[in-house]
Amino acid sequence: MTSYPALRIDQPGLLTTLQDWGRFGHLSQGITRGGPIDERAFLWANKLLGNTATAAQLEVTLGGLSVTALKTSYWVVCGAPVTVTKSQQPIPTWEVFRVNAGERVRIDAPERGLRSYLAVAGGFTARPVFGSIATVTRDGLGGLHGDGKPLQSGDELHAGSFESAQVVPFRRPQHDLIPRVSSTTELRIPMIPMAQYAQFEQHAQQSLVQQNMQVTAKQDRMGIRLQANQPIAWTQPQIISEPLPLGAIQIPPDGQPIVMLNDCQTLGGYPKIGVVSWSGRMALAQATAGTALRFEITTLEQAQAEVKQAYRFFNLNL
Amino acid sequence: MKASIEIAGVDAAMVVFEAVVDKHINQQVHVLREMVIAAQPTWLSDAVAAYHTLLVVYDIQRTTYAQVQQFLQSQLEQLQHQKLTNKKATVHEYFVCYDPEFGPDIERVSHVTGLSIDEVIQRHSEETYHVYTIGFAPGFAYLGDVPEALQVARLDTPRTKVPAGSVAVANQQTAIYPRTSPGGWNIIGRVAGWNEQSGLRLKAGDHVRFIPVTMQRFLALESGASS
Numbered sequence: 001m002t003s004y005p006a007l008r009i010d011q012p013g014l015l016t017t018l019q020d021w022g023r024f025g026h027l028s029q030g031i032t033r034g035g036p037i038d039e040r041a042f043l044w045a046n047k048l049l050g051n052t053a054t055a056a057q058l059e060v061t062l063g064g065l066s067v068t069a070l071k072t073s074y075w076v077v078c079g080a081p082v083t084v085t086k087s088q089q090p091i092p093t094w095e096v097f098r099v100n101a102g103e104r105v106r107i108d109a110p111e112r113g114l115r116s117y118l119a120v121a122g123g124f125t126a127r128p129v130f131g132s133i134a135t136v137t138r139d140g141l142g143g144l145h146g147d148g149k150p151l152q153s154g155d156e157l158h159a160g161s162f163e164s165a166q167v168v169p170f171r172r173p174q175h176d177l178i179p180r181v182s183s184t185t186e187l188r189i190p191m192i193p194m195a196q197y198a199q200f201e202q203h204a205q206q207s208l209v210q211q212n213m214q215v216t217a218k219q220d221r222m223g224i225r226l227q228a229n230q231p232i233a234w235t236q237p238q239i240i241s242e243p244l245p246l247g248a249i250q251i252p253p254d255g256q257p258i259v260m261l262n263d264c265q266t267l268g269g270y271p272k273i274g275v276v277s278w279s280g281r282m283a284l285a286q287a288t289a290g291t292a293l294r295f296e297i298t299t300l301e302q303a304q305a306e307v308k309q310a311y312r313f314f315n316l317n318l
Numbered sequence: 319m320k321a322s323i324e325i326a327g328v329d330a331a332m333v334v335f336e337a338v339v340d341k342h343i344n345q346q347v348h349v350l351r352e353m354v355i356a357a358q359p360t361w362l363s364d365a366v367a368a369y370h371t372l373l374v375v376y377d378i379q380r381t382t383y384a385q386v387q388q389f390l391q392s393q394l395e396q397l398q399h400q401k402l403t404n405k406k407a408t409v410h411e412y413f414v415c416y417d418p419e420f421g422p423d424i425e426r427v428s429h430v431t432g433l434s435i436d437e438v439i440q441r442h443s444e445e446t447y448h449v450y451t452i453g454f455a456p457g458f459a460y461l462g463d464v465p466e467a468l469q470v471a472r473l474d475t476p477r478t479k480v481p482a483g484s485v486a487v488a489n490q491q492t493a494i495y496p497r498t499s500p501g502g503w504n505i506i507g508r509v510a511g512w513n514e515q516s517g518l519r520l521k522a523g524d525h526v527r528f529i530p531v532t533m534q535r536f537l538a539l540e541s542g543a544s545s
Contacts (some may be wrong), residue, residue, distance in 0.1 A: 027366040028351075029518055030456045030496075051535070139456050140497060140514070155521075174400030194325045197330070240337055241453065241460075243366040243373035245327030267368055275327045302329045304378045311379060318377060 003125045009151050010104070013064025016151045017135035018124055018143050021054035021318075026130050027243065034134035034184070035262050037221060038115050038180055038285035039278075043121035043314040048076050048096050050166040054132050055123025057153070060116040060177060064111035067118075069099040070156065071104040074121040074167040079180055080286055081114025082119035086313050095172035101285045113181035116123040124159035136263050138222065181286045185271035186212060189247060189280035189297035194203075195241065195272035200251075204232050209271055209295050215256070216288035221263040223250075226282055226293070231255025234271050244268035247276040259284060259288040277303040280309065321394055323387050326373055329363070331386050333372040333394070339462065339490065340370075344450050346397060347372050348523035353393050353400075361386070367522050368451040386463050392488045407448075409525045412494070413510040414443065414485050415536035420508035423473075427462050427487065428506050435443075441468045442506065443486075447492060457496035457517020461526050464490050476502030483512030485528065512541035 009016070019042070037040035037061055046055050058065070065083055069075075077084045077093045081230070083089055085106045091097050093116075099105060107116050124131040135150065137142035138312050142148055144155055151157075163192045172178075197205065207230045218225035232255045243266060244250075250270040259276055260268070261284075274297025276284065277298055311317075323529050326332035333350060344367075351367045354374060361381035364372040376386050416439045418424055428435045440477070447461035464487055472488045477500060480486070484495045486503035494502055494509055496517030509516075510531060531539065 025364050026456075027364045027375070027417065028452060028522065030452045030454060030458050143454065192325060192328070193325070240339060240369045240371075241451070242368050242371045243453070245330045245331070245373065245375075247327060265454050266366065278328060300325055300328070300383055302381075307328060308378060312371075317379070 001162045002071075003158040004135075004161065006073060006124065006157050007067045007069055007122045009065075009067055009153055009155045009157070010263070011066040011153060012151045012155075013060060013062065013107070015061040016065050016306070017059050017266050018056055018126060018151065018157070019059045019134050020123075022134045022262065023130050023132035023136070023142065024318075028191040030057050030266050031130055031139060031141065031312065032136055032263055032266055033246065034132065034136040034139075036117065037261055038079055038117070038183050038282060040282045040310070041115070042116050042318065043310070044094070044173060045076050045078040045117045046123070047314055048078070048094070048171050049074060049119055050168070051119065051121065051123045051162070053314050055119070055160070056126070057117045057119040057124065060107050061114060063107050064118065065107045065118070067105050068102055069103045069105065072100045073159070074100070074164070074169060075105065076097050076119050077107060077116055078119070079116035080110035082110040082113075083108040092172070096169050096176050098169050104128060114288060115285060120159045120293045121127055122162035125158050127161050132239060132303070135203070138263060141177040149161070161290070166237045179282065183291060184286060187283045187287060187293040188305065189283060189290060189293050189295050190277040190285055191274040191280060191295045192277065192300050192303055193274050193297060195242070195248070196236075197273050199236050199271070200273055201233065201235055204234070205273075208232055209297060212294050214291065215284070215287040215289055215291040219289075221261055223258045223260045223264055226259065227258045232257060232273065239269065241267045245275060248272045248282050249274045249276060261285075278307045322433070323390050325383065326476055327375075329378050330375045331383065331390060332511065333374070333390055335370040336507075337370055339450070341448050343370050344448070345523065350393060350397050350402065351522075353397065354390070357389075357393065359389060382469055389501065401439070405524045407492075407523060409446075409527060410520060411527045411529055412512075413536070413539055414507040414528045415510060415531055416442075417533045417536075420484070420486045420532070421506040423504035424506040427468070427470050427506055431468055433467060438506065440493065441465050441532050442487070443528045448522055449522050449524045449526060451475075451522050452520060455496060455499055459493060459517065459518060459520040459522075461492045462490050464492050471505050472502045472503065476500055480505060481508070482514060483509040485509060495503040508536070510536045511542070
């Protein structure tokens with residue numbers, strides 16, 4: 001496959017990683033999936049560029065990324081509301097733009113939210129490790145050099161070839177389709193009761209959905225710790241470690257829930273009370289510390305219907 | 319053999335056997351996993367065996383939970399009629415140096431258990447261990463069972479850096495740290511010639527044996543492995 005030199009990292013910011021859709025089929029070796037935390041923003045970026053749905057992008061956490069284009073191409077930035085500049089001129093996010101070789105693009109710290117996705121026409125390329133170039137720092141897998149390291153100043157990234165006829169500059173989603181990131185309204189997080197749910201006492205089941213919780217600063221690509229005024233009490237003996245699904249809500253001994261994200265370990269020893277739906281997980285992907293949320297119970301049917309709809313819309317066939 | 323099938327995620331089901339750490343039950347989980355994979359359902363994305371549970375991840379664009387549940391139920395029924403233990407487990411043998419330089423907790427383990435250091439080494443290395451499951455990190459195999467006399471609790475404060483290849487014990491479990499990482503288990507030795515790929519060769523259901531070697535032999539094996 002031909003590829004072209006796409007960009008050079010001048011400043012990586014706090015944490016910029018290369019992510020494709022993730023590493024699948026290796027959970028039994030203890031290898032987690034990785035991939036974009038905000039899958040919706042990621043899928044939008046590829047859709048707008050006419051890339052395949054899973055083409056690799058840069059996931060930029062809390063901004064601070066500065067890059068230089070190495071070839072004329074088309075790019076887009078989706079995700080958190082953020083100021084993006086090209087040659088020091090602000091340009092809109094969620095809209096495909098043309099970039100010329102030598103131009104500098106900068107993503108500032110987001111006004112709200114956490115993560116931005118920089119996608120280029122053709123998608124970034126790198127040597128896949130276990131079938132994926134998704135960067136998982138804790139597994140030491142993926143990324144530009146295959147060793148799980150985040151991107152650093154001076155790194156040069158290549159991208160796959162693309163048909164410029166396919167790329168439509170200025171293409172952006174209808175305004176009402178761009179997911180809103182709010183830090184003031186309380187998030188509604190749909191969840192399906194599962195695993196040890198029935199073994200929690202009734203008051204614990206109730207306090208899960210009858211109180212507002214807060215997102216804390218203790219969060220990364222593995223998971224998000226929440227703060228609940230009334231801790232969720234587990235009164236049974238410790239459980240034996242089990243496979244840990246994406247989106248699981250774990251209850252550690254202090255009763256403060258942890259929602260597991262893409263880089264979570266493959267096994268977990270804490271009881272689980274539920275699993276967050278896709279839209280719930282996408283909302284949490286941009287939730288900064290202090291964001292209020294409330295869990296609400298949904299059904300598996302509903303949770304699956306929304307994922308199927310999204311996959312159809314984004315033309316994602318795995 | 320009783321087992322239930324439960325919802326485990328938006329695209330996952332879990333088969334749950336009796337909640338005990340038991341080799342026989344664990345073996346059933348591994349056999350069920352092999353049966354599920356051998357049946358090659360088009361919707362199968364992943365199957366992960368832990369101690370008494372099997373997570374089955376499915377493609378929701380190709381199937382429904384009800385169909386997966388039905389499939390797993392019929393596999394469970396077949397499992398009941400299957401004769402187990404006729405399959406020979408793959409055995410992995412590792413040379414381990416139990417010198418305190420590589421096993422900084424071996425003196426503490428000796429103190430806590432009341433066994434001499436030589437007895438700790440003997441007890442740890444005379445057992446054939448069963449790989450219950452793999453997780454926590456790529457290639458981190460949970461091995462058991464550690465003889466009762468050698469069982470020690472985890473460290474109160476985990477180390478921030480445990481070197482790759484370190485052999486550790488915690489309660490009824492023992493393990494080899496597949497890569498340098500934080501860790502809270504008692505480190506009692508180091509595997510000679512270990513590299514970051516070594517752990518990925520282990521599969522749940524395999525057997526592991528440790529063979530004690532002197533520091534001199536360890537160093538010879540290390541230089542042989544790197545040349």
